[in-house]
Amino acid sequence: MNDIAQKNHAHGNPRNFWRLYVFSTDHKVIAKQYLGLALFWALLGGFTAYLIRWQIAHPDTEAWGWGFIEPGVYNALVTMHGTIMVFFVAMPLLLAVFGNFLIPLMIGARDMAFPRLNMLSVWIFALASIVLITSFFVPGGAPAAGWTGYPPLSAKNEYTGGGYGVDLWLVALALEFASFLLGGVNFLTTAMNLRAPGMTWLRLPVLVWMQLIAAVVFMLSVGPIIAGAVLLLMDRNLGTTFYAPAGGGDPLLWQHLFWFFGHPEVYVILLPGFGIILEVLAVFARKPVFAYRPIIYASMVAGLLSFIVWAHHQYLSGMDPRLAMPFSITTIIISVPFGLVVLSIIATLWGSSMSFQTPMLFALGSLGVFIFGGLTGIFNGSAPVDIYIHDTYFVVAHFHYTLISNVFFAGFAGLYYWFPKMFGRMMNEALGKIHFWLTFIFFNAVFGPMHLVGVGGMMRRISNPTQYDFLKPVEPLNMFITLMAILLLVSQLAFVINFLWSLLAGKVATANPWRSNTLEWTTSSPPPHENFAATPVVHRGAYEYSVPHAQDDWLPQDFDSDKASKAALP
Amino acid sequence: MVTNARTMDGSLEPAGKAGTWWFLSSEIPTFGGLLVSYIVLRLGGSGWAEASSHLNLNIALANTFLLLTSSMTIVMAHAAVQENDHKRAAKFLALTVLLGLSFLIMKALEYGVEIRHGFLPGSGIFWSFYYGMTGLHALHVFAGIIVNLVLCIQAARGSLAPNGHRIELAGLYWHFVDIVWIFLFPLLYLA
Amino acid sequence: MSAQSRHYLIIWFWLVGLVVLSVAAAWILPKSQAWVLIFTVAGAKAFLVARHYMHLKDETWLIYAIALVPLAFVFVLLIALFPDFVYHLTRR
Numbered sequence: 047m048n049d050i051a052q053k054n055h056a057h058g059n060p061r062n063f064w065r066l067y068v069f070s071t072d073h074k075v076i077a078k079q080y081l082g083l084a085l086f087w088a089l090l091g092g093f094t095a096y097l098i099r100w101q102i103a104h105p106d107t108e109a110w111g112w113g114f115i116e117p118g119v120y121n122a123l124v125t126m127h128g129t130i131m132v133f134f135v136a137m138p139l140l141l142a143v144f145g146n147f148l149i150p151l152m153i154g155a156r157d158m159a160f161p162r163l164n165m166l167s168v169w170i171f172a173l174a175s176i177v178l179i180t181s182f183f184v185p186g187g188a189p190a191a192g193w194t195g196y197p198p199l200s201a202k203n204e205y206t207g208g209g210y211g212v213d214l215w216l217v218a219l220a221l222e223f224a225s226f227l228l229g230g231v232n233f234l235t236t237a238m239n240l241r242a243p244g245m246t247w248l249r250l251p252v253l254v255w256m257q258l259i260a261a262v263v264f265m266l267s268v269g270p271i272i273a274g275a276v277l278l279l280m281d282r283n284l285g286t287t288f289y290a291p292a293g294g295g296d297p298l299l300w301q302h303l304f305w306f307f308g309h310p311e312v313y314v315i316l317l318p319g320f321g322i323i324l325e326v327l328a329v330f331a332r333k334p335v336f337a338y339r340p341i342i343y344a345s346m347v348a349g350l351l352s353f354i355v356w357a358h359h360q361y362l363s364g365m366d367p368r369l370a371m372p373f374s375i376t377t378i379i380i381s382v383p384f385g386l387v388v389l390s391i392i393a394t395l396w397g398s399s400m401s402f403q404t405p406m407l408f409a410l411g412s413l414g415v416f417i418f419g420g421l422t423g424i425f426n427g428s429a430p431v432d433i434y435i436h437d438t439y440f441v442v443a444h445f446h447y448t449l450i451s452n453v454f455f456a457g458f459a460g461l462y463y464w465f466p467k468m469f470g471r472m473m474n475e476a477l478g479k480i481h482f483w484l485t486f487i488f489f490n491a492v493f494g495p496m497h498l499v500g501v502g503g504m505m506r507r508i509s510n511p512t513q514y515d516f517l518k519p520v521e522p523l524n525m526f527i528t529l530m531a532i533l534l535l536v537s538q539l540a541f542v543i544n545f546l547w548s549l550l551a552g553k554v555a556t557a558n559p560w561r562s563n564t565l566e567w568t569t570s571s572p573p574p575h576e577n578f579a580a581t582p583v584v585h586r587g588a589y590e591y592s593v594p595h596a597q598d599d600w601l602p603q604d605f606d607s608d609k610a611s612k613a614a615l616p
Numbered sequence: 617m618v619t620n621a622r623t624m625d626g627s628l629e630p631a632g633k634a635g636t637w638w639f640l641s642s643e644i645p646t647f648g649g650l651l652v653s654y655i656v657l658r659l660g661g662s663g664w665a666e667a668s669s670h671l672n673l674n675i676a677l678a679n680t681f682l683l684l685t686s687s688m689t690i691v692m693a694h695a696a697v698q699e700n701d702h703k704r705a706a707k708f709l710a711l712t713v714l715l716g717l718s719f720l721i722m723k724a725l726e727y728g729v730e731i732r733h734g735f736l737p738g739s740g741i742f743w744s745f746y747y748g749m750t751g752l753h754a755l756h757v758f759a760g761i762i763v764n765l766v767l768c769i770q771a772a773r774g775s776l777a778p779n780g781h782r783i784e785l786a787g788l789y790w791h792f793v794d795i796v797w798i799f800l801f802p803l804l805y806l807a
Numbered sequence: 808m809s810a811q812s813r814h815y816l817i818i819w820f821w822l823v824g825l826v827v828l829s830v831a832a833a834w835i836l837p838k839s840q841a842w843v844l845i846f847t848v849a850g851a852k853a854f855l856v857a858r859h860y861m862h863l864k865d866e867t868w869l870i871y872a873i874a875l876v877p878l879a880f881v882f883v884l885l886i887a888l889f890p891d892f893v894y895h896l897t898r899r
Contacts, residue, residue, distance in 0.1 A: 160631070227642050230642075231638045234638050235631045239631045239634070265641055269645025270645055273752075276650075277653070277748060280748055281744075284747070285736065285738025286744035286748065288653070288741070288748070294657070295657070
């Protein structure tokens with residue numbers, strides 16, 4: 047028997063401020079540290095989005111609250127917006143916050159398998175954050191080679207006008223990868239070894255499965271980009287020629303290494319988002335997750351397939367055209383398992399008894415937005431069509447539909463849903479609904495028309511579309527989008543105010559305000575340091591909702607029907 | 617109260633071993649990506665064999681033997697710990713550390729010779745890969761030496777007792793570093 | 808010396824022998840035959856270390872999977888990169 051948890055908690059219950067809140071090995075505290083960092087980066091990332099949209103709609107004018115945006119600065123904004131949102135918001139929020147907080151609780155464990163490694167992970171991530179922030183302040187400013195950092199643009203400073211920016215970017219990313227690698231090791235070992243008695247693999251909540259599959263996909267895909275980043279650092283600083291044709295190298299090598307990781311990475315972000323959606327939908331529809339096992343197998347298949355689609359990002363890169371067809375085929379194939387998951391989600395709702403509180407609204411919104419984004423993915427994935435829309439705003443619209451649906455809509459669903467468990471208070475429901483509707487309406491107002499801008503021919507990453515005559519028709523669209531974007535960003539105030547106010551003065555939460563079956567709701571809100579007063583014993587799967595002839599419409603995983611009456615339940 | 621770590625299906629990998637293998641599963645594509653890049657660029661390029669002929673095969677051969685032997689010594693240390701002979705384990709770990717250090721010293725000397733002859737990282741694509749791959753490998757060797765040294769000291773002092781399995785975990789990492797060299801050696805020096 | 812230790816020593820002798828074999832092949836055989844032998848030998852050495860020193864022969868299928876699946880992906884990357892770097896459509 048593995049009493050890892052006992053060994054690691056031999057320190058007893060820490061009492062002083064530093065051990066409790068700063069140098070904590072408690073997975074719940076670590077999750078909140080990630081949350082604080084992710085929300086900070088989200089605000090910064092949102093601000094870069096505002097400046098980008100301002101420049102596009104009103105080029106070469108002074109943005110409110112900032113000033114004039116030079117083209118070099120614009121490139122840096124675009125680079126940092128992508129880098130921040132993918133690596134410093136999406137990954138920490140969806141994987142580190144929810145994974146860290148929920149995995150031990152959902153499997154009935156006291157903490158992660160390696161609590162000190164967990165603390166190391168969040169501190170490495172904090173260090174990565176500091177390194178990236180520093181890049182704003184060095185001579186030459188923040189990196190400006192795009193979040194994809196293609197050489198030769200990223201390999202030679204004279205092309206971007208930068209200095210140490212790209213080097214700091216590479217180091218920050220390397221640290222971030224190290225942090226999540228360690229986290230992945232922790233998640234997988236914890237789920238393998240620390241499940242409570244009775245918690246078989248197939249009784250795990252879907253969210254845990256999704257986190258595990260995402261961890262495996264991340265760990266297996268990140269290697270080549272680490273290699274590539276080392277090579278780029280060497281090209282920039284040691285005069286090597288990995289990516290320089292004059293020296294025998296090839297810029298295409300970076301692209302392959304980057305996207306071999308980059309594509310699985312978006313599914314690493316996507317799968318935990320699906321996990322959140324499924325948990326929330328099951329609870330608020332009072333219905334079991336439809337096709338639980340097929341969803342898990344389909345997600346594994348999707349994770350596997352994600353490794354053989356990467357070159358669909360490179361159809362126009364000068365890559366060998368013979369690769370276009372095989373990668374188009376694999377890209378179309380990968381829509382099959384995702385289709386299965388999406389249809390299963392819809393089937394979960396069919397004939398259910400839905401109640402539309404804020405978490406449910408965000409989960410439903412996420413589903414709708416994702417479906418639309420997934421459909422435009424089919425256009426992008428087919429080489430003949432992609433020839434026309436690659437590097438246009440059509441692609442930008444596509445990935446914002448798929449990413450924002452997961453990172454923000456599903457992320458908000460998760461935050462509103464698990465806020466009571468994390469902080470012991472309820473968030474304000476009215477403000478939550480306002481937040482949802484404003485976000486949903488303005489999001490679609492921003493990114494819906496953006497497809498038209500893309501099809502109209504506007505290229506990505508240009509700082510002044512008005513200098514091109516052929517882009518005159520999309521000017522009004524761009525101005526409309528910018529206005530909607532500003533309103534979208536301002537709407538997030540509803541969340542910020544709600545979050546902060548509820549932390550301090552929200553209604554005190556009971557153990558299980560949502561009447562959910564999973565194990566985290568059987569303990570207090572927030573849970574004590576050791577999570578559970580006694581080891582849970584699991585008797586059934588996570589989705590026994592609306593069981594026919596049952597006394598109630600829910601049946602917790604650990605409830606022993608042979609024992610005490612239901613009156614004991616919260 | 618303590619959480620029982622029991623799984624219904626019974627199969628249980630010790631946490632540290634599973635964790636170490638998961639970590640190695642991420643290292644495989646890292647070095648794999650690097651080696652794949654070398655292979656495809658070399659197969660499609662020219663002049664690599666000529667550049668490679670300037671390398672010192674003898675030093676590399678010596679290094680290969682050093683690393684292979686160190687793989688044996690660390691697994692001997694693991695066998696010793698399984699028989700509860702921590703003193704013998706410390707001796708074998710010390711040998712492993714020595715062999716690892718010798719590898720790094722030889723590598724440094726080799727770099728010195730090459731640099732004096734004017735072969736720098738920027739001297740061409742082969743040299744870029746040579747320094748990149750062996751450099752990254754050497755960093756991994758260095759990290760492994762630190763870990764092995766710490767365990768060696770603990771074993772010698774007798775403070776390793778409840779965590780003897782850590783030698784096996786350190787060994788897994790060390791063997792992986794050895795396997796990377798098993799492929800680097802022919803790719804750089806023999807092909 | 809225990810049986811376990813003797814076993815490790817025997818593997819070491821094999822490894823050393825294989826190194827000698829591959830160096831000999833590089834000196835004696837013509838290029839194309841040499842590299843087939845050399846890389847087969849490298850694979851054999853890696854296999855010996857993994858199976859006997861890393862105890863893969865005693866491990867569960869899961870550990871094997873953790874070791875082999877990344878290798879498969881590396882192989883996929885290798886094959887996919889051939890058209891762009893080895894078989895150029897136009898000479899670069």
